[in-house]
Each structure stands twice: as C-alpha cells, then as structure tokens.
Amino acid sequence: xxxxxxxxxxxxxxxxxxxxxxxxxxxxxxxxxxxxxxxxxxxxxxxxxxxxxxxxxxxxxxxxxxxxxxxxxxxxxxxxxxxxxxxxxxxxxxxxxxxxxxxxxxxxxxxxxxxxxxxxxxxxxxxxxxxxxxxxxxxxxxxxxxxxxxxxxxxxxxxxxxxxxxxxxxxxxxxxxxxxxxxxxxxxxxxxxxxxxxxxxxxxxxxxxxxxxxxxxxxxxxxxxxxxxxxxxxxxxxxxxxxxxxxxxxxxxxxxxxxxxxxxxxxxxxxxxxxxxxxxxxxxxxxxxxxxxxxxxxxxxxxxxxxxxxxxxxxxxxxxxxxxxxxxxxxxxxxxxxxxxxxxxxxxxxxxxxxxxxxxxxxxxx
Amino acid sequence: xxxxxxxxxxxxxxxxxxxxxxxxxxxxxxxxxxxxxxxxxxxxxxxxxxxxxxxxxxxxxxxxxxxxxxxxxxxxxxxxxxxxxxxxxxxxxxxxxxxxxxxxxxxxxxxxxxxxxxxxxxxxxxxxxxxxxxxxxxxxxxxxxxxxxxxxxxxxxxxxxxxxxxxxxxxxxxxxxxxxxxxxxxxxxxxxxxxxxxxxxxxxxxxxxxxxxxxxxxxxxxxxxxxxxxxxxxxxxxxxxxxxxxxxxxxxxxxxxxxxxxxxxxxxxxxxxxxxxxxxxxxxxxxxxxxxxxxxxxxxxxxxxxxxxxxxxxxxxxxxxxxxxxxxxxxxxxxxxxxxxxxxxxxxxxxxxxxxxxxxxxxxxxxxxxxxxxxxxxxxxxxxxxxxxxxxxxxxxxxxxxxxxxxxxxxx
Numbered sequence: 001x002x003x004x005x006x007x008x009x010x011x012x013x014x015x016x017x018x019x020x021x022x023x024x025x026x027x028x029x030x031x032x033x034x035x036x037x038x039x040x041x042x043x044x045x046x047x048x049x050x051x052x053x054x055x056x057x058x059x060x061x062x063x064x065x066x067x068x069x070x071x072x073x074x075x076x077x078x079x080x081x082x083x084x085x086x087x088x089x090x091x092x093x094x095x096x097x098x099x100x101x102x103x104x105x106x107x108x109x110x111x112x113x114x115x116x117x118x119x120x121x122x123x124x125x126x127x128x129x130x131x132x133x134x135x136x137x138x139x140x141x142x143x144x145x146x147x148x149x150x151x152x153x154x155x156x157x158x159x160x161x162x163x164x165x166x167x168x169x170x171x172x173x174x175x176x177x178x179x180x181x182x183x184x185x186x187x188x189x190x191x192x193x194x195x196x197x198x199x200x201x202x203x204x205x206x207x208x209x210x211x212x213x214x215x216x217x218x219x220x221x222x223x224x225x226x227x228x229x230x231x232x233x234x235x236x237x238x239x240x241x242x243x244x245x246x247x248x249x250x251x252x253x254x255x256x257x258x259x260x261x262x263x264x265x266x267x268x269x270x271x272x273x274x275x276x277x278x279x280x281x282x283x284x285x286x287x288x289x290x291x292x293x294x295x296x297x298x299x300x301x302x303x304x305x306x307x308x309x310x311x312x313x314x315x316x317x318x319x320x321x322x323x324x325x326x327x328x329x330x331x332x333x334x335x336x337x338x339x340x341x342x343x344x345x346x347x348x349x350x351x352x353x354x355x356x357x358x359x360x361x362x363x364x365x366x
Numbered sequence: 367x368x369x370x371x372x373x374x375x376x377x378x379x380x381x382x383x384x385x386x387x388x389x390x391x392x393x394x395x396x397x398x399x400x401x402x403x404x405x406x407x408x409x410x411x412x413x414x415x416x417x418x419x420x421x422x423x424x425x426x427x428x429x430x431x432x433x434x435x436x437x438x439x440x441x442x443x444x445x446x447x448x449x450x451x452x453x454x455x456x457x458x459x460x461x462x463x464x465x466x467x468x469x470x471x472x473x474x475x476x477x478x479x480x481x482x483x484x485x486x487x488x489x490x491x492x493x494x495x496x497x498x499x500x501x502x503x504x505x506x507x508x509x510x511x512x513x514x515x516x517x518x519x520x521x522x523x524x525x526x527x528x529x530x531x532x533x534x535x536x537x538x539x540x541x542x543x544x545x546x547x548x549x550x551x552x553x554x555x556x557x558x559x560x561x562x563x564x565x566x567x568x569x570x571x572x573x574x575x576x577x578x579x580x581x582x583x584x585x586x587x588x589x590x591x592x593x594x595x596x597x598x599x600x601x602x603x604x605x606x607x608x609x610x611x612x613x614x615x616x617x618x619x620x621x622x623x624x625x626x627x628x629x630x631x632x633x634x635x636x637x638x639x640x641x642x643x644x645x646x647x648x649x650x651x652x653x654x655x656x657x658x659x660x661x662x663x664x665x666x667x668x669x670x671x672x673x674x675x676x677x678x679x680x681x682x683x684x685x686x687x688x689x690x691x692x693x694x695x696x697x698x699x700x701x702x703x704x705x706x707x708x709x710x711x712x713x714x715x716x717x718x719x720x721x722x723x724x725x726x727x728x729x730x731x732x733x734x735x736x737x738x739x740x741x742x743x744x745x746x747x748x749x750x751x752x753x754x755x756x757x758x759x760x761x762x763x764x765x766x767x768x769x770x771x772x773x774x775x776x777x778x
Contacts, residue, residue, distance in 0.1 A: 151722075171721070173720040173721055173722050173723075174718050174719075174720060174721070176721065242722050247721045247722070278714075278717060278718075280717060318717070320718060344719070344730075346719075346721060360721065362718065362719040362720060362721050363719055364717040364718045364719065365716075365717045365719070366717065
C-alpha cells in the first residue's frame, strides 16, 4: 500500500470518525482505524461494534492495499503536522510508515482481516431529508435521553418515521422531549426505532447545518445515515419505547405564557440556592405573577418574582430546575407557554411559534 | 475542680472512652479485672487492637505484635474482639450523650465531641453539663470515660488526655492559652511529625512559641489548615463541630431469637417485626431503599441473601413480601438464633416523580396510609398499629445496635 494525501484531508477524515474509537478497548483492533486504498479512492473505517463510521475520499492511489493503524496516534501525528503539508503513507514489514517533510513515523499495524465489520444491514425503508433538519430534530430532543437507566430502552432516542413525517422522542422518565418534522418520505406504515445514546451523540456531531440531503436507511437492527462522503451506521436498541402519547398532556387548566429568555434567566438566578443534588425549585403561580423559590441544606433561600401572563388559580408546583432550563434552551423562540393541571401532574412546555416541539416535565414533591 | 458558673462564649467537651474494647472485656468478664488484657482480631489475630491499662503500664500499646506484648507482659490475657458488642455499646453511649445534648460530633467509635455552648444555661454551667455527659456514659455502659472540657475542640481533646482513665478536666477558654503554653505542639491532635518538624525549624516547639511566628508562614506552607494550627496552639481552635452525620450507608434492624428456632411461623413473625421496623425507620428519615440484606444466623454462621426490590421503597409490606419469598431459599429448616434485615442503599425518598411509574394513585394511597400509621405509632407507641402477625412478636428489648449489620461496612 502506498499513497500520498493532503494533511488537511486526512486530518478532517480522521476527526470525523474518531468518535467511534473508544479510549479503552478490549479488542486491540478497535483502537485502530481501517485504511483501505483502492485504485482511485481511499476509505477510513472506525467502529466500537455499536456504531461505525466510514469516510470515502476519491484520490489517486499509487499502490492499493488495506491495513489498520492506531487511530489516535495517527490523528495526533496529523494534527501536529503543518497545514497544507503532504503526507506519504506506505507499508513496510508490517509497519505503517508516515512521512511528511522531514518527519518520519513508523506505526504498529494489525491486518485488515482482524478488523470487525458490522453485520450487513437489510434496508427496510429509506428516505432523504436535509442535513439541517435531522440535526435540528436531534438537538431539540436528545438532551432528555436517559443515561444508564435500568429501563435500557430509555438510553437512546426514539425515531419514528411515518408518511411525510419524522418524529424524535427522548425521555428519562422525569422529562420528555418531542419534536416532529415534515419530510418527503412516503412510508406505508409507521416505523419506530431506538438509536442508542452514543450513536445519537456521534450523529449529531457529524451533522452540519447545510441544506444538503442525507439519506437515512432503516434496517431491522441498524440505522444508517449517508452523508456526502461519510457513512454512519449504528445498531439499534431492541426494546419497546413507552407510549409517549399517553404522557403528553393534551389539556390543562392553568396556562402561563412568558418570555423564554426572561423566564430562563430567572430560573438560573433562583437555582443558585437550590439543593445541588436534587435541584428542586418551587413555582408559585398567581395572577400574572410567578414566584420562583429555592433553598438549600444550608437554609439559604432565593426568591425571584417574575411578571408573566397567567389568569388561572393559585398553584404551587416543584420541579428540577435543570429540566426546565434544558427545555428552555432547546428551542430559540421568543415566547414559551407552560400548561399545568395541579402540583402532582406533569407540566407541558411549548412554544406557540413552533408547535412541532413539546416538552413534558414531571414535578417534584417539595 | 474550680468551676466558674459564668457563661462561656464556646464550650466544647470531648468524651473519650478509655481502652474501650479492653474495658468492655473487663466489664463483661470480671475475672479480667485488674489483669493485663490484649484484644486481638479473633484468637488468631497477632496484632494488639487495644490493651487494658494494666497492660499499658507494662509498655504494651495498640499496633504491637502479640509476641512482643507477651515478652513485655508474660501474663497478658488475649481476648478475641467482639465487634458487634463494641458497636452496640458505642451506639448506646452515643445515644446517651445525644440525649444530654444533641449538638455532637461522633469522632470515632469511642470518642465524641459535644458542643454544649447552647445548653450550658439549661444545665446551669458548662461544667454541670459536662458532668451529666460523664454520668450518661456510665449509666449507658457501666464504663468510665475521660472528659475534657474547654472552649475549643483541640484544647478539649488535650484536656481529656490529661487524666486517664477516669478524668474530668476543665480548662476554661480564658485559661487555654496559658495552659497550653508549655505543651509541645506535637501533643495536640492534628499536629503530626511532619508539621512538628516544620514548626521546629521555625523555632516553635511549644504552643507558647507560636505567637512569635506570623500566621502567614503557616498559611503559605499549609493553607487554611496551617492557619488553623496557629490558632489551635493558642487555645483558639476555630474548627466547628460537624453535627451533620453523613447520610446513612445502611439502615437495619436485627434481633436475637429464641435459641434454635425451627418454626416457620415464629421466623415469619420476627421477619415481619424487623421489616416493619426497617420500613418505619426509613420513612421516619424520609428514605427509601431498593436492596436489602436478609440474614438468619444458624448455630454456625449467617444464612443470608441480598434482596432487590423492583423499585425504591420504604413500604414494610414490600420488604416483607420479598423477604418472605426468599425465605425457603435461604432457610432449609436449620435452627435459627438471630435475624437481621438491612436496607443497603438508603437514599432520600424520591421527590422527583416518574412519568412511567406504575399506578401513581396506588402509590399516593400507600403513602397516606403509612403517614397515618406512623403518626399513630409515634403518638401511642411503636406497633400500636401493625400487621396482625405482630401481636405475637417478641417483647425482648432491642439488644443489637441499630447500626450493626452482619455484612455491613461498619464492622469495627
């Protein structure tokens, strides 16, 4: 194997895929990147057996071949080389020789045959949508995913594809984020998958805000996203996601509207003195006024009053303030609306100008 | 002891049990009274965990190899440690101290600081309050203790050391500086060899030398702890007592059963009794737990198992139900001597509600039921309202310490 590549191209490709390489590996090949040089193209593959990235570059190859080399070391070498430099990569006696200018490196390799590949995926359905749409739907929901919950199906993002619509739902049982987007896809029946947490985070990292189309392929056990020159594949969580429709309240007696930024800043202010572990905050709703109260184990107290639009009954309800701030950070709207029933029922947080997003937050007993 | 009935700005007492484990052995086995005793970890243990005053007089000290101790003191009596007994007595002593004054910091199994600043008036004077503490220890355990009383914790600890084994030393705060003046700095609790060397290099060997050294020298070298040392040596240790006990690592109850109990019904009664106690105690502290240890002690050893509930709970009925299901697994009909139920992962009860919780109405009803039951039992006595099975419960008083548990972290 022998080829020459622009340092910036190689670095860019490695940075796109490095997220799949876990820092600690039980299987040596998994800390390596698979380099495949064909006659007129180069592909780099990284995987942790749950997700896989493959990048593809069209270029002239002097001598085809395939090999795996330590991913992080190769990335660090590329990073440290001067911008616009040329990198020559050859294989010599099982060592990968990296040469650029007057710097020479030799890296230990493992044969390409040692590198695991994900199972073939059978495409059940596929559709295209703008990159920015997919990124947006993830950004607006992924924060509510559970982390290492025993209910393993919550440790991921539920994607639901229906006719002309893509929905994303994430929940950790305490709060739920829902977002739907219109798409061009024509699917006969609704298809639901759960993308695991790591896949969601890596996919969001990969996606930009361009209008370029990405192709999404849903298999039985995999989800694949094809961008311009990079292919992302993730295994799916085999489980039943809870019925989100059941927990999104459809009505409520008490409706409060407030400026999103103002409410958020008030919550942040009050939260300074909330319990660092439980983050409880009390909302007291009165006529056109919300009072935010927090206190901590040192008996320190915060009291923040805020003028809002509210005409309902007196209501006191407690929340984890972080959940409220997360939901207020997720959407960039002027106005937010909170719909409540009583102090033991969930709160629905919405944005009148973005009806596609819904956030549900369960209260705390304070 | 000259006591001044005036108000002290701060009054801190240190209660120190003398040669605690050895004293317990001598208390329980009168033949050991007046004898040099070395407590070791079982009879195979070769390290002296603690020794009686008679042994100490011959040069035996904690950490010494038993052979060495025998060399110094050929007639030394080796006693295997009985950690559960010490834990039980320690708990009783701490509770008795707490009853006199709740502002306390348990410093170790046999030492506690008590801040009597706020109750000195109630008892007349700090000295009077301290005397009550000492009496409380004796009444709870039949053991003597050394008590030091001063205006700060370091001087109080120093004072407690002065008169052993039955000391009662009062250093009024305004005398502390003078009393410490000629005391080597390394005598104070918290000044070890390293700090002592540093101070010696700066010409400070005795506490009285400290006033010549600028506080900044210590601050530069040791930061805030350095500043504290500067004050400590002058009888003004600013360190407050730490009243907040860390959240419990476990909450459990156990009971000795009629020896060689083989009746399933009796075991179930004891089981329900312990589950009810654990549940009530979890609820009293507003805790809940998911993992429990259920143990039965047979003649030889503990038969037990960890039991995991499907969710965090403080409901004694859930705990009982799960334990009962495991009973046949744990117990094959052996004679049973003792029972223990311990919540292993207590945490403050969920304030955060879960949207997928099963049957929230049922949970709310149960909560109300427990609240009512606990209130009644608090008002009219434990088990006024209880499962019917508990009508046949043991009327034996609790002899095992609430903090003690067979597989616990707190084995001493």
